[in-house]
Amino acid sequence: MSYAVGIDIGGTKIAIGLVDQSGQVLAKNTLPTDHSVPPSEMVDRIAAAVKQLATAAGIKEADILGIGIGAPGPLNTKLGQITEPPNMRGWWGFPVVDSFKRHFELPISFQNDATAAALAEKWIGAAKEADNFVYITISTGIGAGIYSHGKLITGATGNAGDVGHLVVDPTVGTCVCGQQGCWEYVASGTAIARQASELLGRTVTSKEVFDLALNDREPEMERLVNQVFRNIGIGCVTLINTLDPELLVIGGGVSQIGNPLFNAVRDYVAHHALNPSGRNTPVIPAALQQEAGLIGAAALVHLNY
Known part of the structure; x- marks a missing residue:
């Protein structure tokens, strides 16, 4: 062995x-x-x-x-x-x-x-049967691994998939990268906690925000979470229109919210992807979750990347 x-x-x-x-x-x-x-x-x-x-x-x-x-x-x-x-x-x-x-x-x-995690999902995870897919991680920030035509797309220096810095809403504040309204600035776990803390006047975690919105039905938090789901959908449609994948796989801490997120994103994709086939793009949870990065790093060796 x-x-x-x-x-x-x-x-x-x-x-x-x-x-x-x-x-x-x-x-x-x-x-x-x-x-x-x-x-x-x-x-x-x-x-x-x-x-x-x-x-x-x-x-x-x-x-x-x-x-x-x-x-x-x-x-x-x-x-x-x-x-x-x-x-x-x-x-x-x-x-x-x-x-x-x-x-x-x-x-x-x-x-x-994120590129390594995408390879893990291809190797033994949710994308085993796919030759064209994007793995998206939504946690502290947002990143992606791109697998196209049967291979990883890494770019000239390994930074392909830095999708957290696609601009989604330039009317809002400044991201750490200096641009206005990047995807991770409006839809990451960090973004959810920041926006909710500003609205509530106290510090809350993204998990608390989802509890307030989905369990307690607190109206202000419901509006925030619905906007976050919409922003995630906007980013997903951008990736579908750009890369034409057969599958989107979403992992990271925010994905743990489960069906409310995935149903909202699927609905947005179904209404807004440009190509009719793109509107049917499956959007599914990652299979490996916390071990995706570790297994993906090892996959770089086992699969000769």
């Missing part, structure tokens, strides 16, 4: 796992992303955790095909660098691939985290 190491780097935590050729996670661990230390020290900690996992599982380095790394963008896969992710400023310009090479002589693959 051959294994791959999957490493999913995030702003709050880093998931590490050993994944076999069938996509099963043999062993995994998570580390908090410590922003008080240099990223090179975090790589030291990750490398130590990988070696501990392998030793505990009885796996020798000779049985490991390689290491796959998923990380938030912007990044540069050609240079092996994390360039300027907004919530990881201490990592800007960090040569993450070269840093891991200090610890391992294994091949290293590196892609955007």
